[in-house]
Amino acid sequence: MKAAGEGSGLHGRNGRRLVIGLPYFWLALFFLVPFAIVLKVSFSEAMLGNPPFAPLLQTDADGMTALHLNIDNFLLMFDDSLYYGALLNSLQVAAIATVLCLLLGFPMAYGIARAAPRWRLPLLMLIILPFWTSFLIRVYAWIGILKPNGLLNEWLMGIGLIDQPLAILHTPVAVYIGIVYSYLPFMILPLYATLVRLDLTLLEAAADLGARPFTSFLRVTLPLAKPGIIAGCLLVFVPATGEFVIPDLLGGPNALMIGKVLWTEFFNNADWPVASAMAVLLLVLLVGPVVWLQRSQWDDADSDGERS
Amino acid sequence: MGRRSYWVIAAMIIGYVFLYGPILSLVIYSFNESRLVTVWGGFSTKWYGELLHNEQILSAAWLSVRIAALNASVAVVLGTLAGFALARFRRFRGRGLFTTLITGPLVMPDVIIGLSLLLLFVAMEQAIGWPAGRGMLTITIAHITFSMAYVAVVVQSRVAQLDPSLEEAAMDLGAKPVGVFFAVTLPIIAPALVAGWLLAFTLSLDDLVIASFASGPGATTLPMVVYASVRLGVSPQINALATLIVGVVGFAVLVAGILLARQERLAARSSD
């Protein structure tokens, strides 16, 4: 066996093939192929049966096989305000929640990155820790806090700030709280990763050259933290757009988000083609950001490995 | 490190209270005698007793744990291979698609992953008769698909930090490629594999949406039971369940933290 192959020179050709091939095969079969099927189903007609949609290739009575492409599902998306409204609403909610996450997450990440080194790990662990407990249960906790006779209202009335319970649960505010709460760690971690690498002498240099703290923050810290900001925002925005649990449990019946509509379409109305069409639409919408994220995530990894 | 603005400290306090307040409220009210979550009716552990006799929750929890463990074990193998490939093989045909396939599950909304996998399972059953019906197997496959991506990221970053000359040294000293992997690479990246396993386990235990799509009539996971119960309103039993989960996780983190701190102390002492 010739072990000294190209590249790392460490692994035989067959070993290399196995290392790449196995996960590649799995992801292709269970991640890539399913999208092709979703695309196919989105073009088919709903019908009663199992599965509840008509095949694209149908053989007519006279033995002719014909391709039936049905774009009604997509037309419906743009016709019915239920769908495009939900789509636009999702994007808006996700965008606002992302900004809120950034506003809270940045100073926290900054504070952790600037804390004494021995405090950094514990502080960071405290950010990650809630993530290890059940997401569903953490969202559920907010029901008890936000509902009309919940903890927040009891407390606010108790200290005399309000005398009528605030209606927070089942409003967009509750959805924002839920998303910020659930996705905050995803914002803080990439921000922390870039901020902790930031060379403090750069800030000293800026101060030395006459920049006030706020100016050096704006002109030095912020631009250098940009990769972390981009990664953090995408890690919040993309999944939040398709979020189901949070709007379902905390949102009102009017604040429809695309994930919830898709769920309802699928489970309650058993309309698989329409649900698929929504998935395709959502996917197309999110492909751009995902590709962007992938670039920013793996480019670092790619550029530092080359041997000089 | 030097001056820290007050608003940074304020944001950190608000942030941590925000993160832990809700969890704390769950824990406190799990010991509430009263069924009403907001009215304190005295200390009681009766909800824990009810929880432990709730057959539905217990069997769902057992199913979830089995799925999570199986998922984590397979995901660690596949994710390690993928992470290793990403970190070590700079150029191969289809690397672009490969990285996309790894990144995709990290951010793709759950509803899309769930729906697409369900459609795949249905199509496969029609075409080749496998998997017959949906249940534990299909949920596990679905979970492996997205958790292996997380494992891959964890392993990739660890392998990327690994000095390549360690493996070269092992080979230089006479170890064949497979031997190098098991004698040197694997022991060094083992902590990342443990972290990846735990991550995959948690992700699986936590998932409602994808499991709902991939599941069949026979298989109800813990999140599915919790979701059904929570939709009906606040339930003290769920508080008790949450407290148990927080307790287990907290304990595990405490142990891990102590071990880590001891290791660091050892390292610090010896480097003097």
Place this chain on the structure above:
Amino acid sequence: MAPKTPPWQDPDAIPLVRIDGVTRHFGDVYAVDDVSLDIYPGELFSLLGPSGCGKSTLLRLLAGFERPDAGRLFIDGVDVTDIPPYARPVNMMFQSYALFPHMSVEQNIAFGLKQDRMARAAIRDRVGEMLTLLKIEQLARRKPDQLSGGQRQRVALARSLAKHPKLLLLDEPLGALDRKLREHTQFELVNLQEQIGTTFVMVTHDQEEAMTMSSRMAVMEAGRIQQIGTPTSVYEYPANRYCAEFIGAANLIEARVIEHADGMVTLKPADWDGELVMAQETPLVAGTQVTVALRPEKVRIGTPPDGAGGRVRGRIEDIAYLGDISIYHVRVPDGPRIQVTQTNLVPRAEQPLTWGDEIDLWWTHRGGVVLLS
């Protein structure tokens, strides 16, 4: 120095390592470009050059981590070009030391022996031998992260010597040590090599290190070998401008050959009137343009005696005081600036020379050397 003929001058000597026309390129970059080289048993051979010159790639080719795109490699007469690194009778000490962090010092040293399925007792003996050889017995149970830089270096050396390789490759073996420790370790390494007799091939970018330690060295640039020779011959008779300037400092003087007779060449410098007369074995044709390399320490200040090989007058532009020596930069009118080093025999304040002084410089017939390429 051994009294007998060194092997590289002995036509019957059999080289331990033969590198034969080896090329390795990464895309368009030729890291190693048609290199041929023989290394003899017992040598401490240095590959010297700036970073990116291909010296590390050449070492990795010998270890087997890289495969040549062209050419063959022989070790002890065996063609190892297609033999993977784990089957070569060669071990390497890495620049980063590459100690396995999860193994103790003992386990690190035993690693290679275990790969050979050596008996348990034999492994224990060999590990003990290595620990004693490098005086690290008391570190046996430590983990690498509990060692200082110098201790790690010893462990790495012990590990790479444990299998008694025919050839030890060292990649910047002293690169990670601080200056004081490095000087001390240079001598230790040479003594160790003489004691065990293993052939060493060492990569370094530090010319002093190569000069002090090597039996011979190869100066590399851009994937090619510029010169191979003993430290003395490379320093005293650099093959070309690159070697003259890379090893030590050199004044380069452009000149034209007037005549060559009886082992002496007479040259006309381009920038001043007068003649240079230098010892020169290889014949030179009259009229040829050549470059003369003149080492700063071979230039003297003062009235030239009769029969000096060369002389020139100039003005002191700059004096760099380095403690033990001073470097004078002397400008020849309308000509080059010549560097001269002088040992500081008296304190600085008592030295008569200062900026702007007009002084005479001279050197002997053997002071300069004609660069032939």
